[in-house]
Amino acid sequence: xxxxxxxxxxxxxxxxxxxxxxxxxxxxxxxxxxxxxxxxxxxxxxxxxxxxxxxxxxxxxxxxxxxxxxxxxxxxxxxxxxxxxxxxxxxxxxxxxxxxxxxxxxxxxxxxxxxxxxxxxxxxxxxxxxxxxxxxxxxxxxxxxxxxxxxxxxxxxxxxxxxxxxxxxxxxxxxxxxxxxxxxxxxxxxxxxxxxxxxxxxxxxxxxxxxxxxxxxxxxxxxxxxxxxxxxxxxxxxxxxxxxxxxxxxxxxxxxxxxxxxxxxxxxxxxxxxxxxxxxxxxx
Amino acid sequence: xxxxxxxxxxxxxxxxxxxxxxxxxxxxxxxxxxxxxxxxxxxxxxxxxxxxxxxxxxxxxxxxxxxxxxxxxxxxxxxxxxxxxxxxxxxxxxxxxxxxxxxxxxxxxxxxxxxxxxxxxxxxxxxxxxxxxxxxxxxxxxxxxxxxxxxxxxxxxxxxxxxxxxxxxxxxxxxxxxxxxxxxxxxxxxxxxxxxxxxxxxxxxxxxxxxxxxxxxxxxxxxxxxxxxxxxxxxxxxxxxxxxxxxxxxxxxxxxxxxxxx
Numbered sequence: 120x121x122x123x124x125x126x127x128x129x130x131x132x133x134x135x136x137x138x139x140x141x142x143x144x145x146x147x148x149x150x151x152x153x154x155x156x157x158x159x160x161x162x163x164x165x166x167x168x169x170x171x172x173x174x175x176x177x178x179x180x181x182x183x184x185x186x187x188x189x190x191x192x193x194x195x196x197x198x199x200x201x202x203x204x205x206x207x208x209x210x211x212x213x214x215x216x217x218x219x220x221x222x223x224x225x226x227x228x229x230x231x232x233x234x235x236x237x238x239x240x241x242x243x244x245x246x247x248x249x250x251x252x253x254x255x256x257x258x259x260x261x262x263x264x265x266x267x268x269x270x271x272x273x274x275x276x277x278x279x280x281x282x283x284x285x286x287x288x289x290x291x292x293x294x295x296x297x298x299x300x301x302x303x304x305x306x307x308x309x310x311x312x313x314x315x316x317x318x319x320x321x322x323x324x325x326x327x328x329x330x331x332x333x334x335x336x337x338x339x340x341x342x343x344x345x346x347x348x349x350x351x352x353x354x355x356x357x358x359x360x361x362x363x364x365x366x367x368x369x370x371x372x373x374x375x376x377x378x379x380x381x382x383x384x385x386x387x388x389x390x391x392x393x394x395x396x397x398x399x400x401x402x403x
Numbered sequence: 404x405x406x407x408x409x410x411x412x413x414x415x416x417x418x419x420x421x422x423x424x425x426x427x428x429x430x431x432x433x434x435x436x437x438x439x440x441x442x443x444x445x446x447x448x449x450x451x452x453x454x455x456x457x458x459x460x461x462x463x464x465x466x467x468x469x470x471x472x473x474x475x476x477x478x479x480x481x482x483x484x485x486x487x488x489x490x491x492x493x494x495x496x497x498x499x500x501x502x503x504x505x506x507x508x509x510x511x512x513x514x515x516x517x518x519x520x521x522x523x524x525x526x527x528x529x530x531x532x533x534x535x536x537x538x539x540x541x542x543x544x545x546x547x548x549x550x551x552x553x554x555x556x557x558x559x560x561x562x563x564x565x566x567x568x569x570x571x572x573x574x575x576x577x578x579x580x581x582x583x584x585x586x587x588x589x590x591x592x593x594x595x596x597x598x599x600x601x602x603x604x605x606x607x608x609x610x611x612x613x614x615x616x617x618x619x620x621x622x623x624x625x626x627x628x629x630x631x632x633x634x635x636x637x638x639x640x641x642x643x644x645x646x647x648x649x650x651x652x653x654x655x656x657x658x659x660x661x662x663x664x665x
Contacts, residue, residue: 336512
């Protein structure tokens with residue numbers, strides 16, 4: 120490659136500059152302001168962090184957040200793995216249908232879907248009426264403003280983020296390897312457990328990390344479908360700003376949330392890498 | 404079909420029903436004749452749709468959302484496409500780190516990003532302005548454009564651009580006539596999704612919008628918290644329709660072009 124080619128290549132690199140300037144001003148700068156707000160009132164202070172450690176309500180919000188996120192991740196994996204496996208092993212035609220059926224809800228507004236669950240899971244909603252009509256229960260079950268509602272709503276939103284990375288990895292597995300295992304005498308269960316499953320583990324890792332990270336910062340669904348027991352860091356930040364006008368403390372909770380996400384991310388990025396995690400999910 | 408295969412299909416059918424049910428239920432409910440959101444409806448009408456289109460309370464918010472989403476779409480597409488080309492074709496050091504930085508708004512909790520906007524905008528009098536919403540939405544829409552365009556660029560052949568240049572095309576001409584046409588379908592698809600991200604956003608609007616700049620999702624949010632207004636079912640159905648139109652459009656374009664749009 121001659122000098123001229125290298126010159127043009129560097130010109131192309133300059134194309135990142137408008138986005139870089141925009142990101143620094145409108146994304147990085149405000150994020151750094153959050154850190155600033157958490158340490159000043161108006162002079163340097165650690166009182167917000169002391170309050171954070173002293174008040175059990177905040178620790179509880181952190182615990183709620185992690186509890187909800189772990190459960191959402193596990194349920195999404197349990198539902199998403201079979202779905203991705205089916206997409207990998209079925210005909211191209213069936214795969215197209217499945218993809219469309221996943222993409223339509225995926226691109227439907229989260230608010231719309233959360234609202235739909237409010238209607239479906241309410242005391243007079245579809246699920247409770249079906250249960251009552253079938254005689255399975257005597258009274259309407261409480262499916263909203265508790266963990267059930269939050270899990271249903273969040274798994275619905277985050278399941279595709281599990282399926283896409285899983286499918287991304289599974290679709291690159293050479294199914295002939297499984298066939299070879301079968302022809303060498305492995306029963307289907309063993310061929311799956313010892314051949315396919317281990318090869319699909321990178322997808323499991325990427326999907327779980329992505330879903331978990333998104334769940335930790337999730338706001339709309341816990342706020343609308345959760346109850347007092349599902350107050351998360353995200354919903355608490357909103358309360359601090361829009362109800363209590365406690366900006367310094369909202370900022371401190373923001374820093375805590377960033378630290379949790381960043382910590383988990385740092386823990387796994389060595390293993391997986393951001394581009395790997397997001398790259399696998401780019402079918403969205 | 405083996406037993407295991409039947410079980411797999413059965414399980415996946417249930418999962419798909421779970422995914423698609425809320426949308427079907429809400430669309431059917433929106434045609435209710437009664438104000439009780441019966442399912443299935445006891446009588447049919449279009450009254451909730453009429454309610455939406457005839458009341459400024461709702462309709463004006465939709466126009467604002469549309470305006471912000473169109474502005475965001477243009478800005479996010481230009482910034483994102485340009486950044487993706489720079490990252491994939493450029494040779495400067497630190498490209499991987501920059502790429503991660505550009506994509507990071509997809510995993511940084513949106514509440515935290517919105518909180519940052521709140522602080523920034525309160526300082527520069529951008530709270531409750533269209534400009535503030537537009538800036539905020541551009542931050543959350545650009546990463547997806549970068550991810551999509553980046554993927555498309557990696558499937559194209561850079562030798563074509565080098566060939567154009569060796570034949571005398573300057574940087575801008577090769578960009579205009581070789582690079583961009585080869586990823587045209589992806590850029591249009593990314594723009595459509597950027598539009599949708601802005602149009603559907605509620606979290607940023609909760610933090611930075613005010614009484615003068617209430618977007619449609621923000622008005623829905625406020626309404627849902629205090630009452631269950633059946634007009635919401637009509638709006639929810641219309642928003643679903645917008646998403647379906649975008650998806651169908653992208654799919655048709657994908658079929659019409661040789662390039663692979665993810």
